[in-house]
Amino acid sequence: MEYRYLGxxxxxxxxxxxxxxxxxxxxxxxEIAQKCMKTAFDLGINFFDTAEVYxxxxxxxxxxxxxxKFGWARSDLVISTKLFWGGKGRNERGLxxxxxxxxxxxxxxxxxxxxxxLLYAHRPDPDTPMEEIVRAFNHVINQGKAFYWGTSxxxxxxxxxxxxxxxxxxxxAPLMEQPQYNMFHRDRIEKEYLPLFKxxxxxxxxxxxxxxxxxxGKYNEGIPSDSRLALQDNAVMKRLRDALDTExxxxxxTKVKKLAHLAKQLDCTTSQLALAWCLKNPNISSVxxxxxxxxxxxxxxxxxxxxxLLTEEIMTSLEDILANKPAL
Ligand code: NDP
Numbered sequence: 001m002e003y004r005y006l007g008x009x010x011x012x013x014x015x016x017x018x019x020x021x022x023x024x025x026x027x028x029x030x031e032i033a034q035k036c037m038k039t040a041f042d043l044g045i046n047f048f049d050t051a052e053v054y055x056x057x058x059x060x061x062x063x064x065x066x067x068x069k070f071g072w073a074r075s076d077l078v079i080s081t082k083l084f085w086g087g088k089g090r091n092e093r094g095l096x097x098x099x100x101x102x103x104x105x106x107x108x109x110x111x112x113x114x115x116x117x118l119l120y121a122h123r124p125d126p127d128t129p130m131e132e133i134v135r136a137f138n139h140v141i142n143q144g145k146a147f148y149w150g151t152s153x154x155x156x157x158x159x160x161x162x163x164x165x166x167x168x169x170x171x172x173a174p175l176m177e178q179p180q181y182n183m184f185h186r187d188r189i190e191k192e193y194l195p196l197f198k199x200x201x202x203x204x205x206x207x208x209x210x211x212x213x214x215x216x217g218k219y220n221e222g223i224p225s226d227s228r229l230a231l232q233d234n235a236v237m238k239r240l241r242d243a244l245d246t247e248x249x250x251x252x253x254t255k256v257k258k259l260a261h262l263a264k265q266l267d268c269t270t271s272q273l274a275l276a277w278c279l280k281n282p283n284i285s286s287v288x289x290x291x292x293x294x295x296x297x298x299x300x301x302x303x304x305x306x307x308x309l310l311t312e313e314i315m316t317s318l319e320d321i322l323a324n325k326p327a328l
Contacts (some may be wrong), residue, residue: 001045002304006175006176006285008202012046013285016287017046018048023036023290023292025054036297048067048078052103053085057106064110067112080116083099083121084123086103094127094128095132118149118150118175118176119141120151120176121154137172138166149174160195176202176203178207184211185211191328197283205288211274214244215256216274219253223244259318262321279307
């Protein structure tokens with residue numbers, strides 16, 4: 001495993017990490033979640049990501065059980081959770097001081113932890129003043145309930161505003177972002193956030209590196225019954241399923257088939273190629289993967305050995321296939 005500094009901090013996170021969205025607390029049993037987390041830990045993954053909203057809190061519960069069960073040293077783990085959608089109550093969502101503080105306590109209880117290492121604002125909240133948000137995350141950090149705070153899917157402008165407020169009040173600014181980044185979703189990381197990487201040395205822990213599995217090639221000939229896109233009672237998965245059956249979806253599948261040929265040349269799987277491509281970007285601190293089976297983690301971790309094979313020539317071939325490089 002390779003470890004990288006998380007942005008402008010002394011904290012080291014594994015270059016590949018594991019998250020629980022859709023899968024843990026929902027799609028698979030607690031026993032499978034435990035097996036996946038154990039496989040990940042044994043392969044050197046130290047960073048595990050969850051959120052208060054995943055499976056209505058059950059993801060944090062199942063991941064917390066796994067952390068306890070294996071008796072891992074807390075110092076060997078970097079655990080993150082995210083706040084924004086905590087429940088149906090008027091004050092159980094958003095980034096008010098009240099929800100940040102109450103939401104943190106509720107997450108820690110579900111995780112059976114005294115603190116999380118990283119706490120994210122899962123989305124921006126334009127209805128709450130930035131000063132209230134920055135002060136609330138600082139309060140939680142000062143109480144020892146989180147070590148660092150960050151954002152998820154905030155615009156560069158919103159992150160810049162948080163830094164300005166923190167600077168003016170001499171408070172801790174957000175350290176890291178958690179944006180989507182994969183071969184089909186590039187603009188934020190490759191364009192919008194460039195000034196943030198330069199000015200703040202912002203950390204980036206990216207999600208859906210396989211575009212929910214699309215970039216593994218598993219959807220090339222339809223939807224396998226044991227895949228997340230086959231989940232019938234999940235609105236996000238329905239949207240992704242429907243999106244496959246559009247012109248844009250068909251173009252993506254054609255690209256994935258071409259990527260498979262390139263992967264073959266490199267003697268790797270399409271998943272490994274797609275993950276290696278994310279890992280090659282020097283602004284990425286950690287690629288947060290997902291897995292419903294331990295074997296996927298074993299396969300995905302090998303992406304690290306593919307990174308050196310991504311020569312200039314291969315990257316040019318990749319760009320020719322993707323044809324979506326953001327114009328700077
Ligand atoms: P991916 O795009 O990597 O998708 C993971 C899924 O793809 C797996 O659950 C599995 O699904 C399938 N898969 C993984 N590896 C393979 C393989 N080698 N071969 C075939 N199929 C494979 O990541 P996620 O979308 O899960 O995102 C990763 C994490 O990022 C989440 O768990 C969460 O922690 C975080 N996240 C954050 C968000 C945010 O708003 N901040 C939003 C979404 C995610 P299956 O087997 O079921 O088909």
